[in-house]
Amino acid sequence: MKCILEYSSRMNTALVIEDVRLTPILVADPPLLNTQGVHQPYTPRLIVEVVTRDGITGVGETYGDGAYLEPARSLAEALPGRAVTDLNGLFALADEVCDGSLAAADDRVDAGGLRGVRNAGKIRLSVVSAFEVACLDALGKAHGLPVHALLGGKVRDSVEYSAYLFYRWAAHPGPGEADAWGAALDPAGVVAQARRFADTYGFGSFKLKGGVFEPDREIAAIRALAEAFPGRPLRLDPNGAWSVPTSLYVAGQLKDVLEYLEDPTSGTDNMAAVAACTDVPLATNMCVTTLAEVPEAFARDAVQIVLSDHHYWGGLHRTRELAGVCRTFGVGLSMHSNTHLGISLAAMTHVAATVPDLAYACDSHYPWQTEDVITERHTFTGGRLTVSDAPGLGVALDRDRLAALHRRWLEDDGTYRERDDAAAMRVADPDWTTPAVPRW
Ligand SMILES: O=C([O-])C(=O)C[C@H](O)[C@@H](O)C(=O)[O-]
Ligand SMILES: [Mg+2]
Incomplete structure (x- = not known):
């Protein structure tokens, strides 16, 4: 009995989040056309890492435009001390800490106009999703179980x-x-x-x-x-x-x-x-x-x-x-x-x-x-x-690649940090504006 209790308390402590790392990156994207315009040469993504007290790292990924970065930072700051098992608690925590940085969001369609409404709640959930996935990855690795x-x-x-x-x-x-x-x-x-x-x-x-x-x-x-x-x-x-x-x-x-x-x-x-x-x-x-x-x-x-x-x-x-x-x-x-x-x-x-x-x-x-x-x-x-049966998500982070894509994000003058297919189209057609719907 004593052994079981010791094991479970050791496990609980081990699963506490010690550190969270956020890495915004720019990823190459081909010139794919859609009704808004064309994809830019680079598109933003955000990589989230949660590190447990035992040194296990779980990874997650989400949209990387500016609107997602501030709430992600707020959540990352608030997370240490919580357990990677506390997945339901993530939503309440995000409600508590993210809202200041989401004040600018409203109910318009998203910036690209391709993903439906863009409101504070949806941006917050998109941020939480990366943390949830990272916690599941860490939890799976800790227990030798696939997500x-x-x-x-x-x-x-x-x-x-x-x-x-x-x-x-x-x-x-x-x-x-x-x-x-x-x-x-x-x-x-x-x-x-x-x-x-x-x-x-x-x-x-x-x-x-x-x-x-x-x-x-x-x-x-x-x-x-x-x-x-x-x-x-x-x-x-x-x-x-x-x-x-x-x-x-x-x-x-x-x-x-x-x-x-x-x-x-x-x-x-x-x-x-x-x-x-x-x-x-x-x-x-x-x-x-x-x-x-x-x-x-x-x-x-x-x-x-x-x-x-x-x-x-x-x-x-x-x-x-x-x-x-x-x-x-x-x-x-x-x-x-x-x-x-x-x-x-x-x-x-x-x-x-x-x-x-x-x-x-x-x-x-x-x-x-x-x-x-x-x-x-x-x-x-x-x-x-x-479907991978390896522990966690079954993927390993390539730190060199991550660093290189982050460097690209750091060196960008802001042109590509927000996905903007209409802006990319204007490079070819300076008169292009986002078409009103219905277009046809
Ligand atoms: O199914 C969809 O509507 C999409 O995948 C939205 C995307 O933004 C797509 O249109 C794109 O990347 O051009
Ligand atoms: Mg679609």
């Missing part, structure tokens, strides 16, 4: 991902150098890109980021994909750029080949109006991105699939809670991705492995990211990632 085991256990050994196709330029405007992918600006270019994704990673389903060209051009690209890959699930996502009539027109043109349409139009009213008049399921990572948006959207059947992003839903446990809500209302669940690195992809794969009814391949930008902060990059095989 999926801490979430109740995996129900699958691998997670399927979909190819994330983009219209794109061969190089960033200005002094940018071409990468190996080349331009994709028409149906042939999109099919060639899809072929490369399929051959290299084995992806079996394809999502095209739309809202870039007039809808008929994007319809032609999806038709070309359907011809090149008969029977494969296809998705088109214009990030809310279309009106209700345009959305219905596109749905009508592509209803025989689309697995779903993603955010064809903006807002619950418009999504509900589209959903009422088409059998093509609607998915979203814009219309439903907070719990507050769930009741109305689900009651009006505005969305049939929620693409959860564990960052803005507040981490892995909260993602599982969202999965329960979706299951209750008969709404499908899959996962959204933004520019992310190996830590977030590992976290996403662990939580995806634990969700029983994951009926759709998840999104991942990962193949577009040539840089990472982990020692061994993830490898897609047959379009899937094997």
